[in-house]
Amino acid sequence: MFPKSIRSKLMSLMLITTLIPAGISITVTYFVTKSTITEKSIAENTRILSLGEDNMSNYLGGIHQLIMSVYSGINLPNSLYTSLLNAKPVSSAPYSLGSTDIRDIVSNQLFNMYQSNKDIYQIHLFVVANKQSNTLLNGFFRRERNDAYIPVIAVKGDKRPVVEPIHLDHRYGLKTNIPNLKSGTTEVMSVHVPIYRTPSDEAMAYLSIDLRASGLEAITKSMFDPTAEQIFLVDGQGDIIYASEAAMSGKNIQIGWDQARKDQMRKDQMRKDQMSGYYRWQDGIVFFQRVDSPLFEGWLLKRVHDHYLYEETRKITGINAGIGTLFLIIGAAASVLISFRFTSPIKKLIAFTQKVQTGQFNAQVDVENEDEIGLLTRKITGMTATIHQLIENEYRLEIANKTNQLKALQAQINPHFLYNALQSIATTSLRYQAVKVYDLIYSLGSMMRYAMATEETSVTLETEMEHVHNYLLLQQERFGGELSVQVDVEPSARQCKIPKMIIQPLVENVFKHGFADSIQQGQIHIEIKLETTDRLIISVSDNGKGMSENMMNLIEVELSKKSVVANDKIGLINVLARLRLHVGQEAKLLMRPNEPSGLKVVIQIPING
Numbered sequence: 054m055f056p057k058s059i060r061s062k063l064m065s066l067m068l069i070t071t072l073i074p075a076g077i078s079i080t081v082t083y084f085v086t087k088s089t090i091t092e093k094s095i096a097e098n099t100r101i102l103s104l105g106e107d108n109m110s111n112y113l114g115g116i117h118q119l120i121m122s123v124y125s126g127i128n129l130p131n132s133l134y135t136s137l138l139n140a141k142p143v144s145s146a147p148y149s150l151g152s153t154d155i156r157d158i159v160s161n162q163l164f165n166m167y168q169s170n171k172d173i174y175q176i177h178l179f180v181v182a183n184k185q186s187n188t189l190l191n192g193f194f195r196r197e198r199n200d201a202y203i204p205v206i207a208v209k210g211d212k213r214p215v216v217e218p219i220h221l222d223h224r225y226g227l228k229t230n231i232p233n234l235k236s237g238t239t240e241v242m243s244v245h246v247p248i249y250r251t252p253s254d255e256a257m258a259y260l261s262i263d264l265r266a267s268g269l270e271a272i273t274k275s276m277f278d279p280t281a282e283q284i285f286l287v288d289g290q291g292d293i294i295y296a297s298e299a300a301m302s303g304k305n306i307q308i309g310w311d312q313a314r315k316d317q318m319r320k321d322q323m324r325k326d327q328m329s330g331y332y333r334w335q336d337g338i339v340f341f342q343r344v345d346s347p348l349f350e351g352w353l354l355k356r357v358h359d360h361y362l363y364e365e366t367r368k369i370t371g372i373n374a375g376i377g378t379l380f381l382i383i384g385a386a387a388s389v390l391i392s393f394r395f396t397s398p399i400k401k402l403i404a405f406t407q408k409v410q411t412g413q414f415n416a417q418v419d420v421e422n423e424d425e426i427g428l429l430t431r432k433i434t435g436m437t438a439t440i441h442q443l444i445e446n447e448y449r450l451e452i453a454n455k456t457n458q459l460k461a462l463q464a465q466i467n468p469h470f471l472y473n474a475l476q477s478i479a480t481t482s483l484r485y486q487a488v489k490v491y492d493l494i495y496s497l498g499s500m501m502r503y504a505m506a507t508e509e510t511s512v513t514l515e516t517e518m519e520h521v522h523n524y525l526l527l528q529q530e531r532f533g534g535e536l537s538v539q540v541d542v543e544p545s546a547r548q549c550k551i552p553k554m555i556i557q558p559l560v561e562n563v564f565k566h567g568f569a570d571s572i573q574q575g576q577i578h579i580e581i582k583l584e585t586t587d588r589l590i591i592s593v594s595d596n597g598k599g600m601s602e603n604m605m606n607l608i609e610v611e612l613s614k615k616s617v618v619a620n621d622k623i624g625l626i627n628v629l630a631r632l633r634l635h636v637g638q639e640a641k642l643l644m645r646p647n648e649p650s651g652l653k654v655v656i657q658i659p660i661n662g
Contacts, residue, residue: 079370083366086365086370087363091362094338094357094362095340098340098357099331099340099342101355102329104276106329106342108272109286116170116264119170120214120244120246120260123248132158136159137155137258140180159196160189160194160196163187164192164194167189167192170264172264172265172267173262173264174239174265175222175241175262176189176262177263178258179199179204179225179259180257181256181257181259182257185197185198185199186202186225186226190224191231191234193234197227197229199227204245204259205245205261206259212249214349216243216244216288216294216349217244217245218242218303219240219294219296219299219303220241220242220243220303221238221241222238222239222263225261241263241264242264242294243261243262244348245260246259246261246262248260269286273286273295277297278361279297280361284354284355285297285301285352285356286344286351286354287352287353288350288351292306294349328342328343334356337358337362338359338362339355340354340355340357399426401418401419402429402433405417405433406433414437414438414440414441417434418434478494492526493526493530496524496526499523500524503519509553510552510553510635511550511551512550514542514549514551515547517554517556518540518547518556521557521560522540524560525560532568535573535574536572536575537574537575537576537577538576538579539576541578541581542580546581549660550660551589551658552632552636554631555591555658556591556593559654562625563597565624566597567596567598568598574596575595575596576595577594577595578592578595580592586660588659589657589659589660590655591656591658592654592655592656593653593654594647594653595647595651597650597651599646599651599652608625608626609644612626612644628656629642632656636659639659640659641656641657642654643655643656643657
């Protein structure tokens, strides 16, 4: 069977000549190249982050030494530390200069600190005893009482400095202005350190140093490619102190790096005190390096996107894909040549099925092949002959049934005889001056003639309303003065085409249900209008007993179905089913209680349905 299989011939040729060698080549090359580039990137980025950590630690270490210089004059009478130690509380009265004024000492110490590092933008020293704020900004020293200032401190029990993420500068609540210098224009990273009364834990002052963000940018600039990589400086709580994307500074990092790092450690059996490493996250690799300094403890993170990491891999893969495509074209050409040999029987079979589709069940097709197509052709021709025989048998049976139905109809009374008989009775009533009887008989006869005209399935609204008028005329004669009818038909709607016998069942439903028990001052209102240019609205309302909530819910459930099936017991469902047979699913039938009593039924018919 294998040599005769068309599928085996075509698929084997395609796989052997093109797909298998090309697919293996592209796959192997891609994974080998990807693995090599990944290892190279890991080694390179680990080295870069290690150098970056050294630079960051040195930078932060210099700031820490600068802060610790405050304690260098513990035993000197004119040092900043001694001045803070001797600071006395003052009353809530405005601050005034006196013997306790340490302005020169504070300004000189802050100025020396300011000059020692070019990245310092502002230094603020808040003295707790007298609630003084001392600020040195751009060479200008300002000092004033600052009762509203709240120091930035670490969590309770933690004496470490607080490093505040990159933000716009501010004046720490000072009201004194600096000439030609506007607040909130420079991005800074703030370091907040309490100055303790050694050896106790009592804070005498709080020192804040604002460092320009450009300092951190200079350190991290050589560590990443801004077009495809991201760099973060993150503290122990996951808050971003600095980010290459300024908008992320100050946020809590959302890439789950710490948990992912721990998971990678467990997977690779790394030490818990691992200071550096990497892990995969979403569409890239995240490298991490621990940063430990007296001023800051946290992590340097670098995120490299796969798109950038595997750019070279994609180039090599593209070359291999081009070679594979060439083999694919060659294999496809060979497949086409071979397929011409095997598809000619399929074309003959298609021509045969087209003849059968047009009703030529006696058509024939020559079978020469011994493969699957030859077998299929024989099966189809045999099946067609069987179907032809079944159709002939069914057709003969249907003719016999129609003949029997015709004979049964011929045995019944011709409805036209009843119509003609009514016409004769009406003529007789006129002869005896019974005009009212004539009108009633005429209305009944018109209704019968309208119902017997089965050749018409769609009529104009005006014709349908004539039928409704005849029906209501008979009902008004039946109930006398207890029934009033109001009909409002928009003139532009009278020539609209609608399915036949749609409105009269709605009116009949009023008498079957609304006025079933009794009728006293009964009212029926029929309103028909064109709501839009393509939709006709027909509403029939009454003041009868209405419909119970359970019955209304039951009918609404049936009406809400896409496929409404006719129901001999519920006329409204039959109306909607017939409507949708004629105009489609856009037709709707709605019910709602009529005020103060009764029921209102509304049908919506698309005119062009």
